[in-house]
Amino acid sequence: MDRYDICIIGTGPAGISAALTAKNRNKSILLIGRKDLSNKVIKSHKILNYPGLPDITGEDFVKAMREHLDRMEIEITEEQVTNVYAMGDYFAVQCAKEMYESRSVILATGVMPGSLLPGEEMYLGNGVSYCATCDAALYKGKEATVLGYSPKEEEEAAFLAEMADKVYYVPVYKDEVKLSDPKIEVIYGRPEEIRRAEGKSTLVLDGQEIVSDGIFVLRDAVSPGQLVPGLETDGAHIKTERDMSTSIKGLFAAGDITGTPYQDAKSVGEGNIAAISAALYLNGKERSNG
Ligand SMILES: Cc1cc2nc3c(=O)[nH]c(=O)nc-3n(C[C@H](O)[C@H](O)[C@H](O)COP(=O)(O)OP(=O)(O)OC[C@H]3O[C@@H](n4cnc5c(N)ncnc54)[C@H](O)[C@@H]3O)c2cc1C
Numbered sequence: 011m012d013r014y015d016i017c018i019i020g021t022g023p024a025g026i027s028a029a030l031t032a033k034n035r036n037k038s039i040l041l042i043g044r045k046d047l048s049n050k051v052i053k054s055h056k057i058l059n060y061p062g063l064p065d066i067t068g069e070d071f072v073k074a075m076r077e078h079l080d081r082m083e084i085e086i087t088e089e090q091v092t093n094v095y096a097m098g099d100y101f102a103v104q105c106a107k108e109m110y111e112s113r114s115v116i117l118a119t120g121v122m123p124g125s126l127l128p129g130e131e132m133y134l135g136n137g138v139s140y141c142a143t144c145d146a147a148l149y150k151g152k153e154a155t156v157l158g159y160s161p162k163e164e165e166e167a168a169f170l171a172e173m174a175d176k177v178y179y180v181p182v183y184k185d186e187v188k189l190s191d192p193k194i195e196v197i198y199g200r201p202e203e204i205r206r207a208e209g210k211s212t213l214v215l216d217g218q219e220i221v222s223d224g225i226f227v228l229r230d231a232v233s234p235g236q237l238v239p240g241l242e243t244d245g246a247h248i249k250t251e252r253d254m255s256t257s258i259k260g261l262f263a264a265g266d267i268t269g270t271p272y273q274d275a276k277s278v279g280e281g282n283i284a285a286i287s288a289a290l291y292l293n294g295k296e297r298s299n300g
Pocket of ligand 1: 019020021022023024025042043044047048049050051053054055056057058059089090091092118119120121230231232264265266267271272273274275277
């Protein structure tokens, strides 16, 4: 298996900035995220305070960043990272489809919208899952509930319905749901709590409850503590030093995930610092290994 110098997780402004700088520093990089880069940037109507790009729309900003990546011949690996494990000398980056290895990691996953549902963390791995691709096979002949935080999760629900007998789909967004599989029932409501008893999981909505064999909570980002076991966090954010290093050696963080203000310019700046710090860390390691 190839071992990359720097694995960058997230394709928002922070991750893109880190990737561009890491490439400039001649490091081998693995950039994991989505081809359309960042839902948050796409949703920005107009960005008024980004230097040199007055009045740019979110969509045009994404387009410009994509062109920049193409020009620098940086590819995006479209995957969802489920866990990052510090293995001593390197990191194992577990994705839904593959496992990757990297000597350092930059987390640029953005901040999770809203807070965890009561019961979500407690039942994670026991009736609650974050990854349909990883766990769909366990639902053969069973019923599952999917809580989708963006329209792209409809694909995951459709995939799950190929295995499960029945899928309840709860959209947590305003766009029209385009699912047509008769095995999928779309239910609208505000999620309030997750409960688990006698092998069944219950999603409590305002006004009704959905009981099934398990619940998939599908968001763009998961909380950093769940992504990286043992990482020091401060609520939804990762604790960092000024060089964007974290409590784990070789692991850096940048962008919204490190705290407020949630801004494009701050994210880009931190991505740049994180990449330079990761490069210095790797160079230092090489020197001390002789
Ligand atoms: C409506 C709106 C308007 C805004 N307007 C402005 C503005 O005018 N000016 C301004 O400066 N800021 C604005 N912002 C804020 C700005 O968009 C954010 O600060 C910025 O996008 C943060 O960049 P980021 O790279 O940290 O994270 P994000 O842009 O959130 O990107 C994170 C990326 O990581 C990916 N990811 C997350 N978890 C995983 C995982 N486990 N595996 C793989 N990939 C993962 C996500 O899919 C996403 O692609 C606005 C935000 C919104 C929502």
